[in-house]
Amino acid sequence: MAEIIGAQKAVSELSGWAVAESRDAIRKVFQFSDFNEAFGFMSRIALKADQIDHHPEWFNVYNKVDVLLSTHDAGGVTTLDLDLARFMDKIA
Numbered sequence: 001m002a003e004i005i006g007a008q009k010a011v012s013e014l015s016g017w018a019v020a021e022s023r024d025a026i027r028k029v030f031q032f033s034d035f036n037e038a039f040g041f042m043s044r045i046a047l048k049a050d051q052i053d054h055h056p057e058w059f060n061v062y063n064k065v066d067v068l069l070s071t072h073d074a075g076g077v078t079t080l081d082l083d084l085a086r087f088m089d090k091i092a
Contacts, residue, residue, distance in 0.1 A: 020068055
């Protein structure tokens with residue numbers, strides 16, 4: 001199981017991410033030029049998420065993708081979330 005690091009530590013190592021209000025999770029809203037670009041981003045994340053068996057919670061409206069990361073079986077933010085957040089930032 002991945003190491004629990006907590007939302008505060010995770011956001012201190014990331015740019016543009018915030019601590020979620022409702023639980024130990026991190027959140028970021030990505031904005032793209034149009035729906036196609038937003039959906040392409042989600043498709044690339046979906047492939048990575050399946051590869052590492054760690055999946056985001058997200059919501060998409062047109063050119064925005066609202067992402068929430070937390071490791072459910074660990075009960076909080078782990079190194080898996082930090083790694084996935086870094087990947088998202090890299091390809092956004």
